[in-house]
Amino acid sequence: MGIDLGTANTLVYVSGKGVVLEEPSVVAIDKEKGPRAVGLEAKKMLGRTPDNVVAIRPLRDGVIADFDTAELMLKHFIRRVHDGRNPLVRPRMVIGIPSGVTGVERRAVEEAAKEAGASEVYLIDEPVAAAIGAGLPVSEPTGNMIIDIGGGTTEVAVLSLDGTVLSESVRVAGDELSDSIMLYMKKVHNLVIGERTAEDIKIQLGSAYPTEEDEPIMEVRGLHLLSGLPRTVTIKAPEIRESMSEPLSVIIEAVKRTLERTPPELAADIIDRGIMLAGGGALLSGLDTLISHETGIVTHVASEPLSCVVLGTGRVLENFKDLERATNSYARYE
Ligand code: ADP
Numbered sequence: 001m002g003i004d005l006g007t008a009n010t011l012v013y014v015s016g017k018g019v020v021l022e023e024p025s026v027v028a029i030d031k032e033k034g035p036r037a038v039g040l041e042a043k044k045m046l047g048r049t050p051d052n053v054v055a056i057r058p059l060r061d062g063v064i065a066d067f068d069t070a071e072l073m074l075k076h077f078i079r080r081v082h083d084g085r086n087p088l089v090r091p092r093m094v095i096g097i098p099s100g101v102t103g104v105e106r107r108a109v110e111e112a113a114k115e116a117g118a119s120e121v122y123l124i125d126e127p128v129a130a131a132i133g134a135g136l137p138v139s140e141p142t143g144n145m146i147i148d149i150g151g152g153t154t155e156v157a158v159l160s161l162d163g164t165v166l167s168e169s170v171r172v173a174g175d176e177l178s179d180s181i182m183l184y185m186k187k188v189h190n191l192v193i194g195e196r197t198a199e200d201i202k203i204q205l206g207s208a209y210p211t212e213e214d215e216p217i218m219e220v221r222g223l224h225l226l227s228g229l230p231r232t233v234t235i236k237a238p239e240i241r242e243s244m245s246e247p248l249s250v251i252i253e254a255v256k257r258t259l260e261r262t263p264p265e266l267a268a269d270i271i272d273r274g275i276m277l278a279g280g281g282a283l284l285s286g287l288d289t290l291i292s293h294e295t296g297i298v299t300h301v302a303s304e305p306l307s308c309v310v311l312g313t314g315r316v317l318e319n320f321k322d323l324e325r326a327t328n329s330y331a332r333y334e
């Protein structure tokens with residue numbers, strides 16, 4: 001079993017079957033009765049819960065912000081995938097986790113996986129898994145750069161010979177882009193919108209670089225700040241792009257800093273091969289163009305950016321002898 005424990009989405013890969021589960025990393029908890037929903041059902045409740053129910057994103061900022069809930073969620077997903085199988089068969093698990101997590105958090109993930117029935121747990125750095133899943137030749141002595149833009153963190157890494165040569169993780173990614181839109185709507189349009197609506201705007205209308213076509217518009221519903229009543233406002237693509245410029249520049253700066261620190265031979269490889277973009281944030285329209293423009297290096301979006309990490313864990317599982325090295329930066333727990 002391969003697992004991508006992401007800040008926004010958790011995906012599970014089963015050997016021989018492929019990706020079998022893809023759910024938001026959200027848990028809804030009833031303060032009196034305990035867990036109420038996990039995954040998509042819980043995400044729908046974000047911002048829509050009565051006082052006694054809270055919808056929690058346990059990994060929100062790229063670290064495990066709420067350990068008990070993270071454990072509960074991981075166990076729930078593993079159990080769901082494992083349902084109906086022989087309980088005596090305990091799977092080997094390869095789990096991708098953000099490279100910034102601490103030793104304590106790592107152990108927490110392992111413990112949770114063990115309790116959920118893993119026989120052996122291997123942790124793999126998310127950028128390494130993402131690069132494998134994106135089809136980069138990570139085992140070769142060639143420099144590859146991968147940028148994984150998730151919900152809570154952006155990870156920029158240079159890889160060679162199955163390992164991370166250098167990496168940088170910033171806590172600015174998809175969530176911050178949505179937050180900026182939320183703030184902008186309030187400040188400029190006097191419209192209060194929720195997290196989900198802000199994400200919809202980002203996905204439908206958001207862009208990082210202007211396109212030549214007629215730029216689209218969109219109608220947004222929210223609460224008018226002054227009258228306190230529901231209202232519909234029409235917004236345009238350029239203003240939304242502008243509203244995201246600050247978090248986008250933080251991401252660009254992280255990429256530039258990493259490039260500056262890259263040893264020259266590997267930098268030459270990256271110029272030849274280009275930069276690979278993964279994670280849901282890679283789907284933001286024009287982000288590849290913006291990065292190419294800012295760095296002067298050709299930038300590609302992986303073919304399935306949301307699945308790169310889990311596909312990478314799957315390849316490690318299925319080619320375990322060849323790729324065990326990729327999990328070697330961590331100790332092995334049995
Ligand atoms: P994580 O690895 O942290 O779980 P993901 O790789 O699943 O994160 O990416 C989730 C992020 O990608 C969210 O912030 C989401 O809003 C964003 N996202 C998903 N689809 C798109 C899209 N089409 N355009 C822009 N952002 C997107």
Ligand code: MG
Nearest residue numbers: 006150279309
């Ligand atoms: Mg991720």
